[in-house]
Amino acid sequence: MNNLIKKALIRPAGALQILSYKEAQQLCDQTDQGLNDVFRQCSLAVLNTGTKDDNGLALLEAHPDFQIRVYIKGRGLQMEIENAPENAFVNGVMIEGLQEHLTAVIRDLIYARNEIMDSGEFNLSTSFGITNAIFHLARNASLMKPDCVPNIVTCWGGHSITLEEYKYTKQTGYHLGLRKLDICTGCGPGAMKGPMKGAVLGHGKQRYTKGRFIGLTEPGIIAAEAPNAIVNELTIMPDIEKRLEAFMRLGHGIIIFPGGAGTMEEILYLLSVLMHPKNEDIPLPVVLTAPKSGKAYFDAVIEFIEYTLGKEATDKLTLLIGHPEEAADFIQHGIQEVKIHRKANSDAYYFNWNLHIPFELQQPFNPTHESVSQLRLHKEQPAHELASHLRCVFSAIVAGNVKTEGIAQIEKHGPFQIKGDREIMSRMDKLLKQFIEQRRMKLGTDNYEPCYNIISD
Template sequence: MTTKKIPSTIVSPEGTLEHLSAMEVDELTRTKFDHPIYTLFRQCALAVLNAGAQTDSVEDLMAEFADFEIHFVRQDRGIRLHLINAPGDAFVDGKMIHGVRKLLFSVLRDVLYVRHQFDLNENATNIGELLSDGVYRVVRNAGVLRTGMQHGLVVCWGGHSIGTEEYKFCKRVGYQLGLRNLGIITGCGPGAMKAPMKGAAIGHAKQQHEPRRYIGLTENSIIAAEPPNAIVNELVIMPDIEKRLEAFVRVGHGLIVFPGGPGTAEEILYALALKLHPKNANLQLPLIFAAGESSRGYFDAMDTFLRKALGDDIAQHYQLIVGNPEAIAREMREAVTNVMDYRCEQNDSFSYNWGLHIPEALQTPFIATHDSMAELDLHLSREPYELAVELRRVFSGVVSGNIKEAGIRAVRDHGPFQLSGDQALMDTIDQLLQSMVAEGRMKIAGDYIPCYEIRS
């Protein structure tokens, strides 16, 4: 069924970008429809205007709104946006919803600003430091970093395709976190990214807690497949998944993981690769696996996979709490307080974790292609933190093949990605992925056709 569209409307800046430089205005107003800046902004803007939609298909969204256009209109030291055939759900009585308008200009802010932050000199030797500094500048420019009293921000990871009972459990955990004055950071999409924010909003309202922070961290290639949910009130768009993941662990004070699909496995492996790295031996980054009674099997399968792939000692780096939202929130509240105390002792920032070491292998963008997936070094003889880095790329590639436009196109044109390595490791990867397929964790709707093949 075709969604109602608004034929024509003019939108003024909200939240950010009330002021632009003369050069920025000139650049935007001269931008052509086939320019990379316009293409990127149009796709991200359409995702924001489609906020709250239950979809994970970039192609369906783009086809539905193929006639959507944005024109930049010059005004004094800034611009307005002329939207043509915009999604009607973003409007009430002909006026754009206030929160949507704010997110729309957050998109433009990041498209303008982010593209210049990671243009590194090819002769630079401190690439890792420069990349971390770039991530810092992006979140600072977005207004995410705050001074003064810090109550703590909890990163909640989990799947966009989850069932009703899992959604309710995530929401109850979010409510308990909100009662304890903890802000929420998620990937900004539906499912386990929306539910904790929705629950926390009720908890914050009961406590009359301010500010009520619901931060969505996304990236260019995934935002259209996972449009921001309606609770997000601070949106940041990073240029790729690696910088998005770094922003999560730099800005957040603790991690809670709910059941999810390959993207959640990618996030878990990213966090564990950091915890396993020798330079992070004293790392304060609490990691809790949280599930309702009916979803315990997900983390049983995840625990089995992690132990077989990385050794039994890996279990000391995470805590599993089942069926008790209050216990999860109490544990995280105490852990976040300990993180704050530790940062105070180390003279580290409360709002940005500079003390965390992130190796370049986790910062370098992994582009999922048939060649890059086939070349992954998947052998149990590797050091655990190195193998965790490589396994993170496996699941990143599966995410790309499932919901990212470039990955979907590559699989459609050339067939499934091929994965190979040690037989025992390949078997345990296959078992985990098959369990996700069986539980419907790969897609929100429709039959799932695997974008990968496992080979020994």
């Protein structure tokens, strides 16, 4: 376990210096109505940047004495931190980037609770109301730049990838940086860090000084995927569904690297949106890319998608193996088409309002044994709806692997029971076994114990 700093005092800069007494009290409130539990969890994750574990419950158990409190002093806000990991400090002073991330945690938790969830100003029972809430969350975090042309590339991929795959994500990011494209990822390690690290070098060579490295996360996943140090615009969305929608509304193109169950969840969410009839004319370049050693991952993914969702789904995805420069060119050209389309349809460059995301996709899926058992995993439904239900399967697997609440459920009730059409279940079982063989399910696990059982109708 890391050495600990017994006590540290931090004074956030900017607008948070004038946090109200009520807001400070919310952050310290340990009741169900307060924010202290989620605040503590998110803050601990931020301070554990670089950890080699992806178990949210284990992180909390490893730091039982970690505490963070907020006080209003005469000169503004003060945070008191006890038993923080020593690697978050240099000579007793917290690393500046981590201070910024802590500030983002406070900003987003307070704003989401008071201005979105509890204000009554947002009708979260409608699709537009949810999208409007995401817009306001992103705007409050200063993610939208109205004076910029489209240039944000959303990069998805696993936090548990091979060294060769990680180097490939850096190469791809380098070529994106040379094209003065900005990077948006899930903000963690692995395929979320590599493109950012590569883009830093590409931006530097082009003397591009306005490089943006946007990290989108949510409280349930942040402990498993702590924000990497390159992220300079961290935003915490209230749940995974709002996080996924934000990726698609803020990004102008998507690159997907090898990953595991979490990356599969993102791919299926993406397809459930792109295959919706109302989105057939909306351009969004999507490329799947990997070094030759990562080809097996995408071969397995595409085989599963083609059987379950059909060729229409795989046609939405462009596969480029071993060609990072070509992948960057593909995205750059695709973003130019996005710009033309947005301009012709008077849609904002900084937020894709015209993309249709069905209300059912926006509803938080809480992976429980009951909710998993009720998923419709058969072909007697539109392909985009099947994609949505398949997405929920992988969301449950991610929860059972790395999220605090999911791990606790598995320990209490046993594996999730995934039940559906015989052939779909057979294909899913094959895909998941390939993930396990490729060691993509969980960091540092030689003998992975599945958090699920596959059952055929």
